[in-house]
Amino acid sequence: MSKKILKTNQTFAPLHVVSFPFRASNLGIVALFVPLFSWIEFSYRTFGVSGLALTSGLLYVCYLIFFGYLFVVLEYTARGHQQVPMLSGSLVYEARGPLFKAFLLASAMLSIVYVIDNPYWQLFAAIFMLLLLPIATSILIMYDSFIAAITPAAWYQVLRHLRPGPHLLQYLLFSGLLMVAVHTVINLNWGWYNPLKMVPMLVSLLWVFRSFGAILNDHANELGLQIDFGEHISQQQAHQADQQAIADFLYDMHKLVSGGKRKQAMTEIQQRIKASNYTDERAYFEQLQQWQTAEAAIAVGRGYVGRLLTAGDLANAWRVLEFCYDNNVDEQGNQGIRLTEGRVVLELARHLRSHKQNRILLHLLSHFGEDFEGHPRAAEACLLGASVAAEAMNDGPLASIFLNRFATEFPQQTGSEEYQRLQALLP
Numbered sequence: 001m002s003k004k005i006l007k008t009n010q011t012f013a014p015l016h017v018v019s020f021p022f023r024a025s026n027l028g029i030v031a032l033f034v035p036l037f038s039w040i041e042f043s044y045r046t047f048g049v050s051g052l053a054l055t056s057g058l059l060y061v062c063y064l065i066f067f068g069y070l071f072v073v074l075e076y077t078a079r080g081h082q083q084v085p086m087l088s089g090s091l092v093y094e095a096r097g098p099l100f101k102a103f104l105l106a107s108a109m110l111s112i113v114y115v116i117d118n119p120y121w122q123l124f125a126a127i128f129m130l131l132l133l134p135i136a137t138s139i140l141i142m143y144d145s146f147i148a149a150i151t152p153a154a155w156y157q158v159l160r161h162l163r164p165g166p167h168l169l170q171y172l173l174f175s176g177l178l179m180v181a182v183h184t185v186i187n188l189n190w191g192w193y194n195p196l197k198m199v200p201m202l203v204s205l206l207w208v209f210r211s212f213g214a215i216l217n218d219h220a221n222e223l224g225l226q227i228d229f230g231e232h233i234s235q236q237q238a239h240q241a242d243q244q245a246i247a248d249f250l251y252d253m254h255k256l257v258s259g260g261k262r263k264q265a266m267t268e269i270q271q272r273i274k275a276s277n278y279t280d281e282r283a284y285f286e287q288l289q290q291w292q293t294a295e296a297a298i299a300v301g302r303g304y305v306g307r308l309l310t311a312g313d314l315a316n317a318w319r320v321l322e323f324c325y326d327n328n329v330d331e332q333g334n335q336g337i338r339l340t341e342g343r344v345v346l347e348l349a350r351h352l353r354s355h356k357q358n359r360i361l362l363h364l365l366s367h368f369g370e371d372f373e374g375h376p377r378a379a380e381a382c383l384l385g386a387s388v389a390a391e392a393m394n395d396g397p398l399a400s401i402f403l404n405r406f407a408t409e410f411p412q413q414t415g416s417e418e419y420q421r422l423q424a425l426l427p
Contacts, residue, residue: 015077015214017170021206025086029069030202036062037202038195045189063107066202070209071102074134075141077213078220079228101146105136108150123186127179134212135159141216142225161222167214174207246283254291266299273300278307285320294327298337306344314351321348325360336363342372342381349384358392365402369409379413382406386422396426 020026040059043051069087076084112129116122135158140149148154162168181201190197216225249272256265269288273281281304288297301324308317324337337360339345345364352358365385369378386402389395403422407414 015080015082015167015210015217017167017207017211017214020073020210021203025084026206029066029087030199030206033062033066033202034195034198037198041185041194041198067106068102070205071137071140073206074137074209074213074216077210078138078141078216078225080217080220081228101140101144101149102137104146105140105149106133119187123183126182126186131175131178131208134209137209138212138216142223158223161219162215163219165215165218167211167218171208171211171215174204174211178204178208242280243283246280246287250284250287253296257296262295266296269296269300281307289323294323298324298328302338303340305339306341309344309347317348318351318353318357321360322356325363338367338371339364342368342375342377346377346381346384349388352388352392355393358388362388362393362395362398369405379406379410382409383416383418383422387418390422390425400426 021030036058040055040062043055045051047054065087072087073084112125116125132155135155136149138158139151139154140146143149143154177200181197181204185197185201188197216223220226250269253265253269256262256268269284273284281300285297285300285304288294288300291297301320305317305321305324308314308320321337321339325335328337329335345361345368348357348364349361352361362385365381365388368375368381368385372378375381382402382405386399386406389402390399399422403419403426406419413419
């Protein structure tokens with residue numbers, strides 16, 4: 001169906017299937033078509049083929065409108081719309097092209113029923129075609145091709161993507177009810193009560209098409225179906241809204257910084273990140289990287305590195321740390337960065353893969369005692385600095401600085417095996 005008639009405006013919610021036929025508009029449709037289809041059945045049972053011929057015009061119109069509405073139900077549901085447009089002349093006119101194809105499809109499939117003489121095979125054919133009709137119609141929706149809709153290979157492509165789930169179970173259940181309803185309409189004559197047979201059949205058809213539309217919506221990605229609302233689209237929209245909210249907030253913070261209120265802005269940014277339980281920290285950091293100065297991104301990055309490391313995201317932890325180190329340059333042109341936790345510095349030492357990472361770590365270790373005064377692993381950090389300097393960077397003078405600091409601050413540990421080993425490496 002043309003996208004121009006998809007005019008409803010809503011956010012995605014789980015599609016209602018069971019209650020769908022009992023909406024006022026659908027009950028009105030059932031109430032309208034029950035007497036019409038009943039009259040056609042009465043004419044056929046009373047006058048045979050002649051009666052069917054006499055009501056052929058009415059049959060054509062009812063057939064076109066009702067199965068056209070089922071097509072609308074399937075398409076709107078597949079595209080994620082909770083509400084389906086009310087059946088009206090304008091709806092039929094605007095969608096006349098696709099609806100005519102749907103009518104031809106339903107006619108081609110259900111006409112097979114009328115060319116079979118055996119009543120049992122006729123019943124089987126009617127049930128099979130009604131069950132197959134939503135699948136064929138879904139192909140018409142996706143490809144707008146009548147030929148594809150009647151091709152078994154295309155049916156298979158739809159069926160193979162379906163996975164067990166609540167909507168599939170509903171479809172199978174309602175299909176079973178439809179089988180019973182069709183059997184009743186074809187094989188049982190209730191006389192004056194025949195109109196009552198039409199009610200469960202029409203309701204079951206609404207259920208079947210609605211539930212299959214919900215299945216298509218569930219598997220839209222696998223089927224390549226373009227939808228308006230869906231679980232993953234809802235998530236994307238929420239993500240986009242979150243990103244926009246962060247951008248708007250940081251825009252206000254940038255104005256504070258420009259107005260000389262840098263400290264207030266930094267405090268509010270940190271509070272906002274903490275309030276999100278750090279789930280939005282990446283988005284804040286990446287947007288702050290776009291500012292003309294890196295000061296705010298560095299302030300966030302100092303703590304972000306540790307949380308990335310805790311989450312096991314080593315690659316991004318080093319990426320953030322390297323950005324902060326490269327962009328934190330003092331007036332003399334010296335690069336540097338300080339982290340917020342000593343354990344993060346020591347953990348990073350276990351994952352060194354480049355000369356640059358060794359250089360950054362040495363910078364962090366050289367300020368370890370100053371940054372984390374009284375830290376229980378300060379002695380370990382000092383020896384680690386000497387080890388990296390002497391063995392990884394081949395920097396004897398820097399290694400001596402670390403060892404001298406160790407001897408001054410931890411004289412009782414100078415007899416340790418690691419200290420003696422490192423001393424032996426120096427000239």
